[in-house]
Amino acid sequence: MASNSRxxxxxxxxxxxxxxxxxxxxxxxxxxxxxxxxEVLSGSFxxxxxxxxxxxxSYLAFGVxxxxxxxxxxxxxxxxxxxxxxxxxxxxxxxxxxxxTGSIWAKDAWGWYWIWDxxxxxxxxxxxxxxxxxxxxxxxxxxxxRARLSAVFGILGFISVPLSFFSIRLWRSAHPxxxxxxxxxxxxxxxxxxxxxxxxxxxxxxxxxxxxxxxxKVQNERMEEELDSRRYAE
Numbered sequence: 291m292a293s294n295s296r297x298x299x300x301x302x303x304x305x306x307x308x309x310x311x312x313x314x315x316x317x318x319x320x321x322x323x324x325x326x327x328x329e330v331l332s333g334s335f336x337x338x339x340x341x342x343x344x345x346x347x348s349y350l351a352f353g354v355x356x357x358x359x360x361x362x363x364x365x366x367x368x369x370x371x372x373x374x375x376x377x378x379x380x381x382x383x384x385x386x387x388x389x390x391t392g393s394i395w396a397k398d399a400w401g402w403y404w405i406w407d408x409x410x411x412x413x414x415x416x417x418x419x420x421x422x423x424x425x426x427x428x429x430x431x432x433x434x435x436r437a438r439l440s441a442v443f444g445i446l447g448f449i450s451v452p453l454s455f456f457s458i459r460l461w462r463s464a465h466p467x468x469x470x471x472x473x474x475x476x477x478x479x480x481x482x483x484x485x486x487x488x489x490x491x492x493x494x495x496x497x498x499x500x501x502x503x504x505x506x507k508v509q510n511e512r513m514e515e516e517l518d519s520r521r522y523a524e
């Protein structure tokens with residue numbers, strides 16, 4: 291346990307360091323960004339350098355939930371249940387931040403915090419699915435029943451991830467497609483070394499943040515699992 295705590299501490303320091311670098315690059319290294327007409331975009335466009343990484347990492351987190359849920363049903367090992375619930379809670383936090391940062395950008399770009407665009411709607415559905423997952427877990431007390439039902443939910447709920455990811459690529463959307471042009475709505479794409487490098491550093495920073503939060507959550511869940519096991523053994 292002490293070894294895991296030290297590793298988490300090192301990970302937290304690395305996360306903070308890369309996060310500071312990401313913030314520096316975002317506000318001091320990143321050049322002005324122009325639209326297709328050559329007009330300089332407002333500063334709110336920088337939100338995408340937070341928004342895109344946390345969106346992708348939320349998909350990754352829910353992929354962990356999906357895989358760990360399958361492994362739990364196969365092995366019946368509670369370690370997989372711990373990984374699933376930890377990834378779900380961190381992923382739900384990231385999915386919430388996706389909605390918040392997206393709404394802030396939308397207000398500046400479209401004049402509204404929210405429109406019922408397909409991409410925005412599927413992102414909201416994604417968040418609500420995993421919020422329901424975490425609420426289901428809290429509603430069930432018996433460990434094995436909670437783990438089994440949550441695993442089934444975690445597997446079935448994963449359909450919301452590709453639905454959200456591919457919505458902008460399969461149907462017309464006002465949401466910009468940041469790489470490879472746009473299939474439907476407002477234009478764009480991230481091009482240029484400075485922009486791509488800034489995005490990469492931000493992605494690494496938020497990936498490290500996910501790993502740190504996930505690691506802390508796993509440690510806490512293991513301690514809670516031990517307490518639950520003792521309680522149900524009495």
